[in-house]
Amino acid sequence: MQKQKKILFISAFPPGDKTAGQNYTRLLLEDLAGHGHKIDVCVFKYADHQYAPQHSNINVLMVRPLGTKRKLLNIVKLPMLHPFFTSRLSLRLIWFISRNSSRYDLVYLDFSQVFLYGLFIPRSRQYLMLHDVIYQKYARKTGALQSAASKWIFRSEKLLLSGKRKTLLTFSEKDRELIKTWYGKDAKVVSPFLDPMILDLEEADFTESDYFCFYGAWNRSENTEGLHWFFEHVYPGLQSRIRIKVIGGGMSAKDKAVFSTIPGVELLGFVENPYPVLAGARALIAPLFQGAGVKFKVLEALACGTTVVGTEIALEGIAADLGEELIRCTTGQDFITEINKQAAASRTAEEKIALHRKTISIYTRDRFSEMLG
Structure with missing residues (x-):
């Protein structure tokens, strides 16, 4: 029986099902509450993103506003940090934690945008959840300005991760090694939750069935850029006109107008339960060229028994035991070749169920709640 702990949980985003990261936060809170821990939650407000706790052990303590004006002012308040890390700066929240952190057994900082709060409570036991290693994300961008920004990001991230009372958490061995190499800090790997x-x-x-899927939040530039790239460089070269289902909300009206006119393409928008659609697909297509960290959409596709055809960036961080189901592509011709193969082949329900069970067996261990003892 675990000892009940009092947790202050600060997240950059409202828990919910709008994005994979927010869904992890939601499921983590429910898991912690289910283990008897008492959690006070502080989040930042987003339009149309509401959080209603499903457990009596979860208390929403504070919802702080966001806005462009606030973000610009925050740059002045903490100029030594890159603006990525100061966008969630709240003096009211700093005031609260500096006076009340001793009431809690631990402070959990969820997403890198709120790691700055750790600077103000150096004596508190802190857990920092790195959904991504931010320096890797910026280092992959090109150009002189991006190079300067990535150096600033590196210095900022190194400062925010330093401290003896901090335990770093990540979703993959790949990110654990990056943190060790770049910052000289160890990290613990925790499993993402499967919905x-x-x-x-x-x-x-x-x-x-005979269709392929795209799956993501289409208000994120790295996702929409990949989708445009696919229809420009891959789709015209396919041997036959495949059916494509595009799952996810946030797509602009302009992009909807473009993609909805392509033969065989069906824009499903946000789907409350997308998993039967994923489970019936020939493959998930994931041409990502920017980003960092484990891509939850890839993990969820595997958990639905579906192979993933994607770039190295899309497939990075997934457990090595699932490598046979990840088809890596570098060029447009690679995608054309592999999608043509998938279109001509098929898998039995038994084969897909086997992959479903294997993925679940790998990703239902090493929970954060198990670390608390």
Whole structure:
């Protein structure tokens, strides 16, 4: 039986199901509460992103506003840090934690944008959840300005991760090694949560159809750039006109107008339960050229028994035991070749169910709640 702990949980985003990262936060809070821990949550406000706790052990203590004006003022308040890390600066929250952090057994800082709060509570036991290693994300961008920005990011991230009372958390061994190499700090690997709806998939859901999927939050530039790239460089070279289902919200009206006119393309928008759609697909297509960290959409596709065709950036960080189901592509011709192969082949429901079970077995261990003892 775990000892009940009092946790101050500060997140850069409202927990919810709008994005994979927010969904992890939501499921983590429910898991911690289910283990008997008492959690006070501080989050930052987003339009149309509401959080209603599903457990009595979770208390929303504070919801802080965001806005362009506030972000610009924050640059002046903490000029030594890159603006990425100061966008969630709140003097009211600093005032609260500096006076009340001793009331808590630990402080959990969720997403790199809130790591700055650790500077103000150096004596508190802190857990920092790196959804991404931010320096890697910026280092992959090109240009003189980006090079200067990446150096600033490196110095800022190194400062925010330093401290004896901090335990760093990450989703993959790959990111753990990056943190060790760049910052000389060890990190603990925790498993992402799989949505409970994946566990509820029925045998019939794994019957493979003839369509392919794209899946993501389409208000994120790295996702939309990959989608445009695919239809410009890959789609015209395919042997036959495949059916494509595009899952996810946030797509602009302009992009909807472009993609909805392409033969065989179906824009599904936000889907409350996208997992039967993923489970029935030939493959998930993931042409990502920017970003960092484990891509939850890739993990969820595997958990639905579906192979993923993607770039190295899209597939990085996934457990090595699942490598056979990841088809790596570098060029447009690579994608054309591999998608043509997938279109001509098919998998039985039994094969897809086997992958579903294997993925679940790997990603249902090493929970953060198990670390608390």
